[in-house]
Amino acid sequence: MRFNPRTSSDGVTEQLFTLDEIPGVLWTPEDAAGPRPLILMGHGGGQHKKAPGIVARAHHFVAESGFAVAAIDAPNHGERPKGEEFARIVTEMRGRAAAGEDATALVLAMHSLLAGQAVAEWQAVLTVLQQLDHVGAGPVGYWGMSMGCGLGVPFVAAEPRVGAAVLGLLGATTLAETAARITVPVQFLLQWDDELVPRAEGLALFDAFASAEKTLHANPGKHGDLPRFEIDSSLRFFARHLG
Amino acid sequence: MRFNPRTSSDGVTEQLFTLDEIPGVLWTPEDAAGPRPLILMGHGGGQHKKAPGIVARAHHFVAESGFAVAAIDAPNHGERPKGEEFARIVTEMRGRAAAGEDATALVLAMHSLLAGQAVAEWQAVLTVLQQLDHVGAGPVGYWGMSMGCGLGVPFVAAEPRVGAAVLGLLGATTLAETAARITVPVQFLLQWDDELVPRAEGLALFDAFASAEKTLHANPGKHGDLPRFEIDSSLRFFARHLG
Numbered sequence: 156m157r158f159n160p161r162t163s164s165d166g167v168t169e170q171l172f173t174l175d176e177i178p179g180v181l182w183t184p185e186d187a188a189g190p191r192p193l194i195l196m197g198h199g200g201g202q203h204k205k206a207p208g209i210v211a212r213a214h215h216f217v218a219e220s221g222f223a224v225a226a227i228d229a230p231n232h233g234e235r236p237k238g239e240e241f242a243r244i245v246t247e248m249r250g251r252a253a254a255g256e257d258a259t260a261l262v263l264a265m266h267s268l269l270a271g272q273a274v275a276e277w278q279a280v281l282t283v284l285q286q287l288d289h290v291g292a293g294p295v296g297y298w299g300m301s302m303g304c305g306l307g308v309p310f311v312a313a314e315p316r317v318g319a320a321v322l323g324l325l326g327a328t329t330l331a332e333t334a335a336r337i338t339v340p341v342q343f344l345l346q347w348d349d350e351l352v353p354r355a356e357g358l359a360l361f362d363a364f365a366s367a368e369k370t371l372h373a374n375p376g377k378h379g380d381l382p383r384f385e386i387d388s389s390l391r392f393f394a395r396h397l398g
Numbered sequence: 399m400r401f402n403p404r405t406s407s408d409g410v411t412e413q414l415f416t417l418d419e420i421p422g423v424l425w426t427p428e429d430a431a432g433p434r435p436l437i438l439m440g441h442g443g444g445q446h447k448k449a450p451g452i453v454a455r456a457h458h459f460v461a462e463s464g465f466a467v468a469a470i471d472a473p474n475h476g477e478r479p480k481g482e483e484f485a486r487i488v489t490e491m492r493g494r495a496a497a498g499e500d501a502t503a504l505v506l507a508m509h510s511l512l513a514g515q516a517v518a519e520w521q522a523v524l525t526v527l528q529q530l531d532h533v534g535a536g537p538v539g540y541w542g543m544s545m546g547c548g549l550g551v552p553f554v555a556a557e558p559r560v561g562a563a564v565l566g567l568l569g570a571t572t573l574a575e576t577a578a579r580i581t582v583p584v585q586f587l588l589q590w591d592d593e594l595v596p597r598a599e600g601l602a603l604f605d606a607f608a609s610a611e612k613t614l615h616a617n618p619g620k621h622g623d624l625p626r627f628e629i630d631s632s633l634r635f636f637a638r639h640l641g
Contacts, residue, residue, distance in 0.1 A: 347605075347614075358601075361616070362590075368625070371590075373604070373614035382611070384638060388631075395627060 156283050167217045174283055177276050178234045179227035180204050182213040183289050187223070190291025192397040193284060195277060195317075196226045197303030197310075199324075200262065203233030212298070212386050219387075220394055223290045227280055229306060230269045240268060259351070263329045266305035273306040274313050281316060294397035298389060300324040300344065300381070301351075312336040319396035321389045324349065324378060326356025327363055334363040341369040342392045344385060351378045399526045410460045417526055420519050421477045422470035423447050425456040426532050433534025435640040436466045436527060438520060438560075440542030440550045442567075443505065446476030455541070455629050462630075463637055466533045470523055472549060473512045483511060502594070506572045509548030516549040517556050524559060537640035541632060543567040543587065543624070544594075555579040562639035564632045567592065567621060569599025570606055577606035584612040585635045587628060594621045 159171040166185045171178070183191075194216055198206050204226040213224040228234055231241040244265045251258040285292045297320045299307035304325040311320045312333045320337070323344030327334070341364050345357040361371045370392075374382050402414040409428045414421070426434075437459055441449050447469040456467040471477055474484040487508050494501040520540075528535045540563040542550035547568040554563045555576045563580070566587030570577070584607050588600040604614045613635075617625050 367618070369618060370625075371614065371616035373616070375610070375612060382613075387634075391630075391634075 165214070165218065167214050174280055176235070177227050177280060178204065179225060179280055181284065181287075181290070182217045182224045184217055184221050187221070187289035189289065190293040191221055191223050191289075192294045192296065192393065193223045193225065193281075193290055194296045194298055194393060195281065196224060197273075197277075197297065197299030197307045198226060198229060198232070199300055200265070200302035201232070202302075204228045205233075212389070215386050216390050216393070219390060220398065222393070222397075223284075225280065225284055227276065229302065230272045230276070241265065244268065259328075262302075262351075263305070266302060267329060269302075270306055270309045274310045277310050278314055281314070285316075294318045296320060296393045296397050297322075298393075301378070305330065308333050308337065311339065319393060321392060323372075324352060324357075324381075325360060326352045327359035328356060330360055331363040334360060335365050338365050338367070340392070340396050341366045342389065343369060343371050344381060345371060345373040346378055346380060347373050347375045349378045408457070408461065410457050417523055419478070420470050420523060421447065422468060422523060424527065424530075424533070425460045425467045427460055427464050430464070430466070430532035432532065433536040434464055434466050434532070435537045435539065435636065436468065436524075436533055437539045437541055437636060438524065439467060439469045440516075440520075440540065440546030440553075441469060441472065441475070442543055443508070443545035444475070445545075447471045448476075451624075455632070458629050459633050459636070462633060463641065465636070465640075466527070468523065468527055470519065472545065473515045473519070484508065487511065502571070505545075505594075506548070509545060510572060512545075513549055513552045517553045520553050521557055524557070528559075537561050539563060539636045539640050540565075541636075544621070548573065551576050551580065554582065562636060564635060566615075567595060567600075567624075568603060569595045570602035571599060573603055574606040577603060578608050581608050581610070583635070583639050584609045585632065586612060586614050587624060588614060588616040589621055589623060590616050590618045592621045 156174045161168050161170045163185050168183050168185050170181045196209050209226050216222045216224050231237045248258045248261045284290050295316045297307050297311050297317050301324040304322040308330045311317050319340045321342045343361045399417045404411050404413045406428050411426050411428050413424045439452050441452055452469050459465045459467050474480045491501045491504045527533050538559045540550050540554050540560050544567040547565040551573045554560050562583045564585045586604045
């Protein structure tokens, strides 16, 4: 793993890194020493490791609770090269969307295409980050909405080091079976007026998790309208289970 | 209004009162002086103003946030005499439940029977409590589950002094129209495996509120299994809107 120099603002240190071909970023408290909970954040489709929502949430988590937070560019996203099949699916998705047609099947096909690689990458990144003195082998959480949920459900189901997850903004169609293997506490966010995910599909994905403790938070608004107070609610959920 | 002597424990002062024929209880911080947010708590069917859940929640709210909390015995509940029609409905409810039949229609008939009186009583109690120096005319919230929601929806819809409400554990059947007149922020609690309220009915009641800000919190478990962490979540909701 190669690390870039650290930069700090408002008590939060940011450090870009590269593991093999995976570009990532780690946020920790400026004076961090010793192990602490680590939250892995999966960005949404078309976004990247430093999308504004990821950065804002990471800063809040680090500043308020002293957690470490890491994000990586998903395959074919951010600084990473785009593969041919991915490019073909995206072109077709845009075509359907422009024609006013439903592109859901293509979105889910794209998640399936990326999931296997994404799970292995998160596992490799997690292993290396936990060797750092100021992260350590503490409790691990995962946060991911939309594509970050589509890649996160298989990751959380496969990875026993993850002890709690905040997921959401996606439906059960291709994920219900995998979700039924997840038993750690889950907080699931659903937008009541989501134009991309039918309400019944979202409720069905919440229903599918095998977790004894799971909480659905539903709020009015469209896919991109998650209310700001859910940032703090996610942190409290992680603090309750990992803190 | 007649007040009994105050008693205190762990920094929380409890004072029983009677307004006309309504027995109530007020909890405030031991050293309270000046106005503060006031949360009115409506108990569930068959319960009373000092049911363990009400007392635990009141102590948490007062100790953590310095709020005032008040509860009263609903008509025909707690220390209050039971009327003939109420007794008749309860007897019929128990008979149906014993026979394994659905008693929902009778539960809702009971709420309707009590609602008009309960709304007027909460309004009278609120007016008098806000004249106390250590409560004052600060912001007001309402918290009520099950019957506390059945009587709370008409109260919150009718009473402009209420600025935020936590409601839940009840369905839309007889409440949707009234809920559609509520525009203040609402946090709505739903038990995913509620044996008394069909899931679709609970979701429909959440859907009915006209509030621009409303959040559904759904958790696994039956009608009586609200998780403890929702106590703190309710307080944070009130603090956000009334604090």
